[in-house]
Amino acid sequence: MSSITQLSPRLLWQFFDTLCSIPHPSGHEAAVRQWITGWAQERGLAVMQDTIGNLIISKAATPGMEKRQGVILQAHMDMVPQANADTDHDFTTDPIQPYIDGDWVRARGTTLGADNGIGLAACLAVLADDKVPHGPLEVLLTVDEESGMTGAFGLEPGILRGSILLNTDSEQDGDVYMGCAGGVDVNIELPYQAESVPAQHHAMRLNIKGLRGGHSGINIHQGRASANKLLAELLNDIAEHPAIRLSEVSGGTLRNAIAREASALLTLPDESANLLNELVAARQQQYRQEFNGIDDFISLELVAAELPDRVMSTSLQQKLSAALLACPHGVMAMSREMEGVVQSSTNLGVIGTGPEHIHVQCLVRSLSNIGRDRVAAITSAVFRLAGARCRLDGAYPGWQPNPQSAIMRAVLNTHEELFGVVPQVKVIHAGLECGLFKATYPHWDMVSFGPTIQGAHSPDERVHIEAVSRFWQLLVRVLRQIPEA
The missing domain is CATH 3.30.70.360 (Alpha-Beta Plaits)
Structure with missing residues (x-):
C-alpha cells in the first residue's frame, strides 16, 4: 500500500492503489478483471462477463429506493502504457508506483492510469460502501477502450436493464460532458x-x-x-x-x-x-x-x-x-x-x-x-x-449532444447545490464510449463527469486530489437523487 491510501475519500483511493498494483494496459485486462470478479463474488454481488470481456456487476437498490430509475455506472478497465525513455518498466508485469506530489498524485516515470482508474475505483467504492444510497445499480466495466473501444463495440443489446448511464471518463473538475467526438x-x-x-x-x-x-x-x-x-x-x-x-x-x-x-x-x-x-x-x-x-x-x-x-x-x-x-x-x-x-x-x-x-x-x-x-x-x-x-x-460514432437530457439537468443542479457553482456543459474532443453505447441502447440518458486529470496518455499524467473528493461527493449525491421510474 502506498501513501495515497490515506487520502480522502479513503475507500476510493484504496481501490485505486490496488488497481495500480495490478498491470492492466490495453489488451491485458485479464488480471484486473479476475481480481474484480473475485472481489465482487466475495461480497455476494452478481457478476457477469460478456463475450467480449466486459464485466457487469449488479447491486440491488438500497432500502426505500427500489422504485428509482435504474442506473448504469460505467468505466473502462484498461490504461495507456507510456513510460519515459529512462524508465525501465514492463506494463504487463510491473505495478504502477503512485506518489503524492503536493496537490496531485503522479506515477514514477510512467502513466498513472488515473484515466480511467479513478472512475473505476469510484465504481468499486460505490459497490463496496453500503452507506451510499442508490436505486437499482449496474456497474459496466469495459475492456480495451484506449486502443480500440473493443468493449463498447462488443456490448450486446438487452443485457443491461438501466435507463441512465453515468460515464466516469471525463477529466476536468467543474465540467459536465454531454457529447464527444467519434473517430x-x-x-x-x-x-x-x-x-x-x-x-x-x-x-x-x-x-x-x-x-x-x-x-x-x-x-x-x-x-x-x-x-x-x-x-x-x-x-x-x-x-x-x-x-x-x-x-x-x-x-x-x-x-x-x-x-x-x-x-x-x-x-x-x-x-x-x-x-x-x-x-x-x-x-x-x-x-x-x-x-x-x-x-x-x-x-x-x-x-x-x-x-x-x-x-x-x-x-x-x-x-x-x-x-x-x-x-x-x-x-x-x-x-x-x-x-x-x-x-x-x-x-x-x-x-x-x-x-x-x-x-x-x-x-x-x-x-x-x-x-x-x-x-x-x-x-x-x-x-x-x-x-x-x-x-x-x-x-x-460521436455522441451527439441532447440539450433536453434530464440526467444532465440533475447533475448540473446537484453540482450547484454542493459547491455553489453551475458547472460548464461541454463536448469533449475525445472518444468516450457513450457514442457506441447510444447506438446499442438508444433510450439511455447519458452524462459524463470526472476529476481533473492532466497529461493523460503521457508520463506527465497527474490527478488533482481535491478534485477527486469533489467528484466522489457529486457522484454519491447524484445517485441519491435519481428520480423514480
Whole structure:
C-alpha cells in the first residue's frame, strides 16, 4: 500500500492503489478483471462477463429506493502504457508506483492510469460502501477502450436493464460532458524498397526527444509539438541531399497519444557529416524558439550507430519524406455551433519500420461522421500518392449532444447545490464510449463527469486530489437523487 491510501475519500483511493498494483494496459485486462470478479463474488454481488470481456456487476437498490430509475455506472478497465525513455518498466508485469506530489498524485516515470482508474475505483467504492444510497445499480466495466473501444463495440443489446448511464471518463473538475467526438484509425503500409548501403558510409541515429506529448484529442488544440512531425521536417531537409541515406524511421507508440519521441537511422559519407550536423542544429534552434513555453525541452541529437544492412531506395526516401511532411496533423476544423470546441482533428501517432513495410498510423477525430470521413480520406490520399496501401479501421460514432437530457439537468443542479457553482456543459474532443453505447441502447440518458486529470496518455499524467473528493461527493449525491421510474 502506498501513501495515497490515506487520502480522502479513503475507500476510493484504496481501490485505486490496488488497481495500480495490478498491470492492466490495453489488451491485458485479464488480471484486473479476475481480481474484480473475485472481489465482487466475495461480497455476494452478481457478476457477469460478456463475450467480449466486459464485466457487469449488479447491486440491488438500497432500502426505500427500489422504485428509482435504474442506473448504469460505467468505466473502462484498461490504461495507456507510456513510460519515459529512462524508465525501465514492463506494463504487463510491473505495478504502477503512485506518489503524492503536493496537490496531485503522479506515477514514477510512467502513466498513472488515473484515466480511467479513478472512475473505476469510484465504481468499486460505490459497490463496496453500503452507506451510499442508490436505486437499482449496474456497474459496466469495459475492456480495451484506449486502443480500440473493443468493449463498447462488443456490448450486446438487452443485457443491461438501466435507463441512465453515468460515464466516469471525463477529466476536468467543474465540467459536465454531454457529447464527444467519434473517430477512425488510418492504417498505412508503404512497401520497403531496399538498396545496399553505399560504400564508405557510416551510420548515425537521429533522435528527437524531450517533448510533452499528451492526449491526441484533449491536448490537440494546444499547439504541442509532435515528434513525428518534427522528424518529417528533418527528413524533408535531408532528402535534398542525396548522399545522406535513410534506413529506418520510428516515432510514437500509440495512435491516440501525441508522439513524444522519434528517430531515424541514417547512413552517410564522412564529407556529409558537417552538413547533417548543421541541419539538425538549425532545426533544434528553430524548434526551441517556435515551441517556447509549450515544449521547452525539445532535444535533437545525432549519435553513432551500427551500420545497417540496407537503406531505402532514393525514390522511396523522397516519397516517404514528402508524405510524412504533407500528412495532416492537429486541428482541422473548429465547431461553428460551439465556440472553442474542436470539430475535427488528426494525430500522426505512430511510425515504424518493418522487414517489408513502413507502417504509419493516424487517429482522426470529429464530432460528425462527415468530418471524420473527410479527414481520413485526405490522409489516405496523401499516402496513396506515395504508393502506400491505406485501410480505415475501427470507425466509431460521436455522441451527439441532447440539450433536453434530464440526467444532465440533475447533475448540473446537484453540482450547484454542493459547491455553489453551475458547472460548464461541454463536448469533449475525445472518444468516450457513450457514442457506441447510444447506438446499442438508444433510450439511455447519458452524462459524463470526472476529476481533473492532466497529461493523460503521457508520463506527465497527474490527478488533482481535491478534485477527486469533489467528484466522489457529486457522484454519491447524484445517485441519491435519481428520480423514480
